[in-house]
Amino acid sequence: MNEKISVILPAHNAGPFISEAARSILVQTHENLELIVIDDGSTDRTPAILQDIAASDSRVVIVSRPNRGLVASLNEAVQLATGGFIARMDADDVSAPERLMHQLRYIRSHDIDLCGTGVEQFGEAQQVRFYPEQDDSIKLALTLGTPFAHPTVFGRAAIFKQFPYSRHALHYEDLELWCRMAMSGVRFGNVPETLLRYRVHQGQVSHVHRLEQIDGTLATLGDYWAFRLRGEGAPLGDSRASGRDFADLLVQSGPDYIRCGLGGELRRFLFSVLPYADITRSEAIELSLKTCGIFPADVQVIKLASRLLLNREQYCRVRNRFANLRAAI
Structure with missing residues (x-):
């Protein structure tokens, strides 16, 4: 199991971090x-810094050119890759020495195409994060957001x-790619x-382009939900579901989210989408009761759902924020 692995690392003004990131790859236990x-x-x-690193290790390939953005850099690196496997890496993170070896073994033993890992956040936030392990759980989690830490893929x-x-998914290119896949x-x-230390700082795309990420994320998730509503294998362009159908499906799928450990993610997403679905007052009450069935231990759910769902005047003022999502579904 000594297959060649191509690690792709885009870098833009990464001087403070790039040396540590690159060297964490060059000391991997999988040396090919x-x-x-x-x-x-x-x-x-x-x-x-990159020239110094390349001078000390012949496995390093550097392409320096004018700025074209992250998506162009990722695609360029993929095309240059000569290995049978490709690993993502960011210029401000640190990979564990055994990361590539463990991921190669995991893909081989589970007969899958792509995998991520858990991460240990450090810097401006400290947290250990894990993600769903199985294919069906990951694809369910994808309805609520990205189920991978991008630099671990x-x-x-x-x-x-x-x-x-x-190139049409700037600042949310990973989510769009996972949905398409x-x-x-x-x-x-x-x-x-946890096979990667994920640095959290204000210069990250997730901080600088937060609004663009939100708009793109909603549109992308809408497309993916539309696919799931139609069913796998159904042709694109089929009849669209109403906002009421979308909200009802989220509630009906509640036990699956709970089973996959996605209860918290569902709760947050549910209350950010339900208020903007085209539903009547009676339907709002019905959905609130169903939501309580998902979270029976949370006595505040019915009050929160009712308050959110029935305050129609407040929702109308911000409804346009969800126009992309509702149009897609």
């Missing part, structure tokens, strides 16, 4: 690898080359280990 770094128009010390090179990142039958998994 190449590290492809796309220097995306950096104006700080990043190019000089590892998969078959053929899959990455078949599904490039979309899921709708095409790509098999997912997550290694139940």
